[in-house]
Amino acid sequence: MAGNPLISTIQYVAGTRSSFLLSEIIRYLDAPMTVDEIYRAIAPELPRLGLAATRRGGDVEINRLLPGDGGRGRTSTFLEKRELPPVLATAIEEYITKKVGKPWDDPVTAERLRKAITAQKDDYWKPLHKRSLRYTKGYSVLGYLAYHFPVYFMQTEHLLLRLFEEGFLKKSMTILDAGTGPGVVPLAIADFFSRLDGVKASVYAIEQSEEHIEAFLSLRDAFVPRGGPVSVKPPKQADIRDPLPAGLPERFDLIVFSNVLGELADRSGDPRAGIVGRFAERLSPDGAILIIEPADEINSTRMRTLAAGLEPAGLVVHSPCPLFRGTACKAPRCWSFATAPAIRPTRLMETLARCDEPYRYINTDIKYSYAVLRRAAIPRDGLRLSSAAKFLQLSKLHLHVGKRVNTMVAKMSGELGDAKTRLFKVCDGTAKAPVYAVLPAFHKTAENEALLSAGYGTVLELRGVLVRYNRAHDAWNLLVNRNTEVREPDRHGE
Known part of the structure; x- marks a missing residue:
């Protein structure tokens, strides 16, 4: 049944929406079928697909068996606190202490962290081809942990909630984070999934920097429970511009590029589409690719152009862009970003801010641009417009x-x-x-x-x-x- 076009269609629709009527998929079928005929054909496969059916008059409603809704409430409670989990905040402090051989709040350590953060921020605003952003060694990694990590971690939690609400999170998932750095995304996934009911996930990652991998493993061991529902694997050391390293699964349900594609300056051309296209070859049929970039105009508009131009790689933008017109948006000068409530500064940030220019070392605003891409261009939320709809394009x-x-x-x-x-x-x-x-x-x-x-x-x-x-x-x-x-x-x- 795996190659059955009807089953494939059901999988695609279930991947975009957590609930739908069988009558709604008739338009996607090559051969006409009634609701009852469709139901009889797919009923034996529903448990394997993680779906359940309920009669609704003359129709059948299909519901995706998502992780329990209790997880939404627990996640909302967590996000309302607006703070990095204390265990993780402490793990970062302890890692800095271990790396520098002095307490994390020692004046000398604090001043070196300030210099690293200032250098990173100054470099960020240079023209793309003149940047040297790498965050790959010494105090540059520690500065990243102090300044960027907390807000990116909480930002990822908000995005995971969006994916949950759009029906992308399944009870069992295989996930890849490409260019993971010190493990922001895998650690956020482990934390987010810990609040869901009856789920499990295996999270893989790729990272080229040995310093980042060292930080990743240290934070993972301090924060992710052994034997828990999420298994966070040691990162594979590789450059995401190269072929995927050996030892990774053949298929992933979710592939994440978080704040990494925009840093790929290349005078000979733009390598980003080729990179995403190569990773997409390992995407499961109902899987998704999540691209995240900062909200500034340059990075945001470049990401929108990239996402809109990935159709040759067999990918279409599922969200946040509107699909109800059934057209492929070309993202004309599109500067679009989401926001979330600012997080509370960590104790480490507050320590670094005890200086003449405290504002330089407090990073709490959550603003980001993102795109969710998938293989099937199916409208979300049951919303469709006919060509005669009385709304002006x-x-x-x-x-x-x-x-x-x-x-x-x-x-x-x-x-x-x-x-x-x-x-x-x-x-x-x-x-x-x-x-x-x-x-x-x-x-x-x-x-x-x-x-x-x-x-x-x-x-x-x-x-x-x-x-x-x-x-x-x-x-x-x-x-x-x-x-x-x-x-x-x-x-x-x-």
């Missing part, structure tokens, strides 16, 4: 300048404006130039407040927005006023 805005229109978009940024004028990037996958929803504060009403409260990636109907063109920035503005209605669409309608 953003690619047609130039025909309606100065007019009020109805359109459907995904909210693709946090707040970009100020208290007087609220501003958010929006997209439907068809725009040829950036589009922004603009809400003057004095026009805020209960009917349009959803523009402010909706989360990143949420699909919204904008009814009665005024189309304006911003010539100075070659961008489009959708003006929301007190007569505009903003709401989430029905999930199973046109």
Whole structure:
């Protein structure tokens, strides 16, 4: 049955959504079948696929057997604390002490960490081809642990929750972190999965730096329980630009590139698409690739262009980009990023901040750009639009300048404006130039407040927005006023 096209279709749909009706997949089949015929054909395979079926009138609802929902509540409680797990914070302090031979809070140690952090930050803002960012030896690794590690760890926890809610996390997973550094992603996975019910995972990693691997193993041994549900394997020492090293599984359910692709400066060309494409050859049929980059404009826009251009490698963007138009977005000048509540500074950060310029050594803001890619371009959440849907495509805005229109978009940024004028990037996958929803504060009403409260990636109907063109920035503005209605669409309608 593994090669059965019907089973493959069911797997793909189940990989994108945790619940769906069998009637919804008929359109994906080469040969017409009724709901009952589909059900009889797939029923014996449902347990193996981790799926369950429930009769709903004349239809059948298929539900993915996700890790228990209790894990969502426990994760929410953890994220509300906004702090690095104390055991891990202590492990970082102890590792620094071990490496330098002096207490982590010794004045000499603290000053050397400050210099390493300052050098890394200064280097980051150089032009890409002039950077020497490597974080691979000595105090550069320790500075990374002190300044970058806590916020990246918590950022990964937020992203794992997004993957959980989108149905990507299964009860048994094989995961690969490419360019793992000191193990931010594997350690966050181990922590996140520890709050889920009845799950297990094997996490593999690739890293070229011996210093990072040493830190990885030290933190892993202090933080990840032996014999627990997550097995974090020692990293394979290799450069992600080279062929995958021996000894890795043939298939992965999740492959992660976290803050690594953007650091690959190459005067002879851009190697990133080739790297992702090569790793994608090891992706399971219903697996996903997660790419994460910083939220600054250069890295964010480069990542969007990369993700949109991976179609030749057989990959499509699943989220956060909108799919309801069924088009392949080309990411025109797309600067889009998510945010989360700032974390609390660690004791190590607070120690380093006891100086003349304390702000230089406190890193607590969570802002990131990400893309989830997979092999199947199947709409999320049951939301589909027919060609006759009465919502204007953003690619047609130039025909309606100065007019009020109805359109459907995904909210693709946090707040970009100020208290007087609220501003958010929006997209439907068809725009040829950036589009922004603009809400003057004095026009805020209960009917349009959803523009402010909706989360990143949420699909919204904008009814009665005024189309304006911003010539100075070659961008489009959708003006929301007190007569505009903003709401989430029905999930199973046109």
